[in-house]
Amino acid sequence: MGTVLAVANQKGGVGKTTTCVNLGACLAERGHRVLIVDIDPQGNATSGLGIDRRNLRQCVYDLLINGIEAGELLRETEVTDLWLLPSTIRLAGGEVELATLPRRETRLREGLKHLVPAFDWIFIDCPPSLGLLTLNALTFAELLLIPIQCEYYALEGLGQLLSTITMVRSSLNPHLELLGVLLTMFDPRTNLSQQVVDEVRKVFGDKVFRSIIPRNVRLSEAPSYGKPITLYEGSSKGAQAYRELAEEVLERTHDK
């Protein structure tokens, strides 16, 4: 039975997409069947996995708004056992349209829950906001992973995110649990990075993953080739860090 994991943080540019794509690829490398659901209208996870958004006639918008069968929307990627439910620019108007529909927070869950047994993992890449698209992800997910950039501003929005999780848990999805907090873009040359790590550990304790993702230029180059880091440069520090994270995620969930 698959595990549904939302990767969310309304702060922008903290590594949500990079984590979805690369953690997904590392788990697929170990033989897990992984589906990545891109619900960000920017479609970065879609292009980061080499799918050309301009050629897509249908996407997650059609699942959320038109009730199209999810199975018809799934795409294979270059990585064995790694599948994608893509997003396109049509999703940009999706949040406003979704607001007018019945069961607006649960349409992602309704449209995908029958596919859960077909995968070991379903990752949902969220946009940088706490609107209806992210709410749909938090309502469907049983686990949440929060990437936090090792930067000062990244600490600011955590209160808002945690209160949204509490709200979701009390009204839409009582099963939602925080799997962990992931520190990203760590730069050992700056004091700021270490200060943020210390601060986040103080607030989240052992919810913080031991693995820290370093700032690594290979991670930011890989999307321009449409490949996850494991295919683009498997021996890089970025690939190793995400493999270590995959190991930890499996440790934390093995008894589930």
Next chain:
Amino acid sequence: MGTVLAVANQKGGVGKTTTCVNLGACLAERGHRVLIVDIDPQGNATSGLGIDRRNLRQCVYDLLINGIEAGELLRETEVTDLWLLPSTIRLAGGEVELATLPRRETRLREGLKHLVPAFDWIFIDCPPSLGLLTLNALTFAELLLIPIQCEYYALEGLGQLLSTITMVRSSLNPHLELLGVLLTMFDPRTNLSQQVVDEVRKVFGDKVFRSIIPRNVRLSEAPSYGKPITLYEGSSKGAQAYRELAEEVLERTHDK
């Protein structure tokens, strides 16, 4: 008569707040009267200017939703002639509430237009989305500055942003003009940075500012002291780059 400038890009983490705070401080340093309006619920511009959000009883939410007089909400900052209209976590629910109100796209303009003559510049720091808060900014502004990070994913969302601008111009604000595109977090050690610069110049031509903001750790440290770069480390490369940008912004607008 003041110039209203929106700093927007729905891609997250590209340097919108950093540009508002530091370009604002550089213009104030030259004797211009500047107001920074923070309409991002995360309130990074508010804390980046040293204002403690927890102590604020009222903020931009009260202007947008409760029609409170803007003058009562303005705060002085540590920088002479640099003022702030702060945001707090209360704004997080603001977008949904705004959607139910009459004249929902023009409430920022209605609430602030009488203050325009009191400032030389009004900068609006937008959240990483194209929802009602950003629409309010684009409806009020006459000029738009788009920061673009020197990263691959940053190129992806431009089509969406440009089509939003076209929509705003045709229905809400025919005067909106693109002042320029600013390249940020340029890292000379990577090929990727230069590739993005070349690509953005190809698409935007001379709309791209000559000044490029380098990746500079002082810029990311300054917010943790609540100071813009001009007060935190005036001789840093980050401060120099934003001063050069200020010069160029004045060149581009002097005949206005």
